[in-house]
Amino acid sequence: MPELLEVETYRRAAAATVGRTVAAVHAPDGWFAKRGATPEMLAAELTGARITAARRIGKLLVLDTDGPRVGLRFGMTGRIVVDGSAPIEALIYSSNGDDPGWDRFGLQFDGGGALVVRDPRRLGGVELDPDESRLGPDAAAVTVDQLREGLASSAAPLKARLLDQSRLAGLGNLLADESLWRAGLSPLRPAGALDPGELAGLHAAIGAALAVLGRRGGSHTGDLQPVRVRGGHCPRDGAELRRDQVGGRTTYWCPRHQV
DNA sequence: CCGGATGTTCACCT
DNA sequence: GAGGTGAACATCCG
Known part of the structure; x- marks a missing residue:
């Protein structure tokens, strides 16, 4: 998925539907409806609703309506298609992502157009009235104090905490590795043990990673991305990268400058 | 053919 | 309670 940067792109695309009224709901996949929602409920509650806003918290896209809120999640290969065109043409893991058979949820609007x-x-997945309180502060707007709170008093590895959406919302595997690489911090450091300087450096590195990768076009455009292969070398100092499982995810990091 | 991959949730361990 | 692990989802790629 789409990490924060991609979902922000989706949000901008979805914003084109604000003000429109739902004429019909396409929900062919019961499995895709999460947290108690069913295709029947989605159709019943959203038909006739008017979209009033498109918001993003971390990787969650929220469509506000004059009825229930709609929460959209994109997993690793989900995309949004608004009025027939997708804002991101090719995701790494779905070169042929244009099969309409993969449409898991859609809203058709009065007067034409659709969000799919x-x-x-x-x-x-899609859910009604998602519990937004389960998400921590958005990584694109987090303050140093909020970051400190999110990491505080935990012996869990730093990277595992950065990926915990209830502590900090929006970073995925690639952005977490890129941010730690830029900050010069080991993903294995105990999350609650950063000194104030390291914390400030991490905060700045997350901001820089989001800004730079956002400008380049997404989470997969990091400096670390081309060397995320076995035997890859650090673009900064040439050391061979380590490949570990941290927080359940494959992690590439430089044992020389990430300490 | 096999292993992994921008993610989340849950059951089951320690 | 806190963390960790593995499964599940389904497709593509090396």
């Missing part, structure tokens, strides 16, 4: 979630692997 197309997700080959079905790792995403």
